Amino acid sequence: MDAITAEDLRKSYNGFEALRGVSFRVRRGEVYGLLGPNGAGKTTTMGILVTLIRPSGGRALVAGFDVAREPREVRKRIGVVFQEPTIDRDLTAWQNLYIHGMIYGLGRREIEEKARELMELVGLSGALHRPLRSYSGGMIRRFEIARALLTEPQVLFMDEPTVGLDPQARARVWDVIRSLKRLGVTVFLTTHYMEEAEMLCDRVAIIDHGRVIAEGAPEELKARLGGDTVYLRAASRIDAEKLLRIAGVYGEARVAEDGRTVVLVTSDAPSKIPSILGEARAAGIRVVEARYVRPTLNDVFLMLTGRSLRDEEGGWRDWMRLHIHAGRR
Amino acid sequence: MTEALREEGKAATRAAGEEAGREPSWGQAFTAMAMRQLLRFRTAKSRLFNSIVFPLIWLVFFGLGWSAAFNMLGPGARMLFGGLDYLEFLAPGIIVMTVFMAGFGSGLGIIWDREFGYFKEILVSPAPRPALLAGRIFGDTVAAMIQGVAMALLVAVVAGWPGVGGLAAGLAAAFVSALASSALGTLIALSMRSPEGFHIVINLLMMPMLFLSGAFYPIDPLPAWLRALAYANPLYYAVDLARGAMYGVSSTPLVLDAAGLAAVTVASLAAAAAKFSKTYVA
Numbered sequence: 001m002d003a004i005t006a007e008d009l010r011k012s013y014n015g016f017e018a019l020r021g022v023s024f025r026v027r028r029g030e031v032y033g034l035l036g037p038n039g040a041g042k043t044t045t046m047g048i049l050v051t052l053i054r055p056s057g058g059r060a061l062v063a064g065f066d067v068a069r070e071p072r073e074v075r076k077r078i079g080v081v082f083q084e085p086t087i088d089r090d091l092t093a094w095q096n097l098y099i100h101g102m103i104y105g106l107g108r109r110e111i112e113e114k115a116r117e118l119m120e121l122v123g124l125s126g127a128l129h130r131p132l133r134s135y136s137g138g139m140i141r142r143f144e145i146a147r148a149l150l151t152e153p154q155v156l157f158m159d160e161p162t163v164g165l166d167p168q169a170r171a172r173v174w175d176v177i178r179s180l181k182r183l184g185v186t187v188f189l190t191t192h193y194m195e196e197a198e199m200l201c202d203r204v205a206i207i208d209h210g211r212v213i214a215e216g217a218p219e220e221l222k223a224r225l226g227g228d229t230v231y232l233r234a235a236s237r238i239d240a241e242k243l244l245r246i247a248g249v250y251g252e253a254r255v256a257e258d259g260r261t262v263v264l265v266t267s268d269a270p271s272k273i274p275s276i277l278g279e280a281r282a283a284g285i286r287v288v289e290a291r292y293v294r295p296t297l298n299d300v301f302l303m304l305t306g307r308s309l310r311d312e313e314g315g316w317r318d319w320m321r322l323h324i325h326a327g328r329r
Numbered sequence: 330m331t332e333a334l335r336e337e338g339k340a341a342t343r344a345a346g347e348e349a350g351r352e353p354s355w356g357q358a359f360t361a362m363a364m365r366q367l368l369r370f371r372t373a374k375s376r377l378f379n380s381i382v383f384p385l386i387w388l389v390f391f392g393l394g395w396s397a398a399f400n401m402l403g404p405g406a407r408m409l410f411g412g413l414d415y416l417e418f419l420a421p422g423i424i425v426m427t428v429f430m431a432g433f434g435s436g437l438g439i440i441w442d443r444e445f446g447y448f449k450e451i452l453v454s455p456a457p458r459p460a461l462l463a464g465r466i467f468g469d470t471v472a473a474m475i476q477g478v479a480m481a482l483l484v485a486v487v488a489g490w491p492g493v494g495g496l497a498a499g500l501a502a503a504f505v506s507a508l509a510s511s512a513l514g515t516l517i518a519l520s521m522r523s524p525e526g527f528h529i530v531i532n533l534l535m536m537p538m539l540f541l542s543g544a545f546y547p548i549d550p551l552p553a554w555l556r557a558l559a560y561a562n563p564l565y566y567a568v569d570l571a572r573g574a575m576y577g578v579s580s581t582p583l584v585l586d587a588a589g590l591a592a593v594t595v596a597s598l599a600a601a602a603a604k605f606s607k608t609y610v611a
Binding site for chain 2: 047050051052053054072073075076078080082084085086087088089090091095098099100102103104105106131151
């Protein structure tokens with residue numbers, strides 16, 4: 001059984017289609033990422049999966065239960081870290097954990113034991129009895145992860161887990177997610193940071209304008225671009241011509257505009273570069289520079305949409321989406 | 330950290346396994362939410378101050394002033410107030426006002442929870458929603474009563490000692506009022522989206538409700554249409570009940586007061602629970 005099955009999920013807000021048929025499957029034990037620019041429909045998708053947003057169409061099963069028809073069964077089996085903190089700042093971490101445990105049906109002793117373990121897992125052991133008011137943004141995020149794990153959920157949901165955090169805090173949250181992965185916890189996260197998706201996720205779905213436009217392991221998706229790009233600069237134009245013939249055997253190659261650099265697109269550049277260089281030396285060609293670039297998920301997104309994930313602005317549609325969401329919150 | 334990880338591994342194997350998920354009981358959900366509201370109350374000292382000071386201002390500056398003025402008319406003035414001194418007449422109303430304002434503030438808590446995100450933490454929990462809401466309302470009611478008791482002791486000393494029995498009866502009436510206003514405030518807040526909207530509604534409702542409650546003047550001599558409005562005001566029954574309980578003076582039979590108040594409470598609770606059960610983020 002899959003941890004999550006989403007089939008043709010749709011959601012419209014006052015006639016505006018935020019989701020236009022989103023489908024994917026998340027296997028047990030994997031870290032699955034929903035990657036897309038702001039306003040692509042990530043938070044709406046997550047809202048549906050965690051039973052807080054009613055889909056206008058389609059169906060989703062989480063831990064084997066229908067999110068629309070059996071929301072309580074789903075809620076019993078999931079842990080959620082929302083994009084904005086959902087804590088009581090006036091209370092201490094322990095008080096927040098205790099109340100959380102109680103409304104999920106845990107006993108006091110159980111909550112006490114787990115609270116200690118989990119606070120250690122997220123690196124907050126010393127701060128259990130401090131009011132959350134005194135926590136930094138990064139500490140709050142890690143605390144919320146610990147709280148979500150208190151009930152041993154079958155799926156942990158995280159909406160933009162590192163948004164708004166400074167680089168150090170972000171790295172610590174990544175560490176926590178990596179340890180969850182080692183522990184075999186199924187994690188579903190949304191993000192608009194491609195590095196985050198590449199680094200953490202076993203598989204990702206790239207979502208744009210309410211549709212999944214690509215799905216697969218990050219390596220797989222990048223491989224669709226044809227592989228790595230290798231740049232080899234020869235000492236002269238004549239060498240470059242010779243080098244082109246050698247490189248051409250390994251993939252699609254051309255000489256760049258400078259006349260001396262051979263550009264080769266190939267899979268698995270690190271294993272091929274040494275042999276190319278070996279052949280070049282045997283042929284007496286002088287290569288003065290050799291480097292290669294791995295494609296990123298951003299390149300995948302660029303290929304699929306013609307836009308970059310990096311530019312935060314997005315189009316007017318994204319802008320509208322964001323405002324509609326803000327209004328509906 | 331590695332040791333912790335290994336320890337955690339055991340938990341995680343279970344997490345990834347077939348665990349069925351637990352069933353939070355009604356009682357647990359109720360207790361958790363009541364406890365949370367009380368813990369919050371403990372940290373918010375300013376709330377206690379605020380809800381005591383405002384009614385106290387009424388009691389001292391309004392009550393003492395009018396009491397002195399009425400007493401200039403001689404004993405005849407007391408006939409207006411069922412034989413009570415004006416300060417005594419006002420006292421039960423002040424206690425009810427205290428718990429009423431504190432109880433209505435319960436709704437504000439919902440608004441802030443929505444604003445600061447905690448609302449989602451509650452919405453996504455598998456606990457029965459009516460239990461969560463009832464617990465919350467109960468917690469706020471107890472918090473309101475802590476303020477109510479403090480006020481009642483103050484008032485009983487300033488206005489006229491109603492006896493331990495009278496005080497206890499008055500507090501019982503105040504408890505029902507606190508419950509009714511928490512439920513009402515929560516119901517209103519669940520239908521509101523912004524703190525501003527809630528403040529507007531509260532201000533629009535609270536003043537007329539207070540004035541038409543019979544706390545400041547008897548409503549019997551009022552024109553029929555105003556009296557009709559008063560009879561539709563839950564606060565009227567609360568004040569009449571408290572006054573009857575404390576000083577034995579009431580316009581409506583106490584049984585009727587209690588029944589009216591109970592009806593408002595039950596109706597608000599039921600409506601709020603139904604509304605909360607159907608609450609989604611979108």
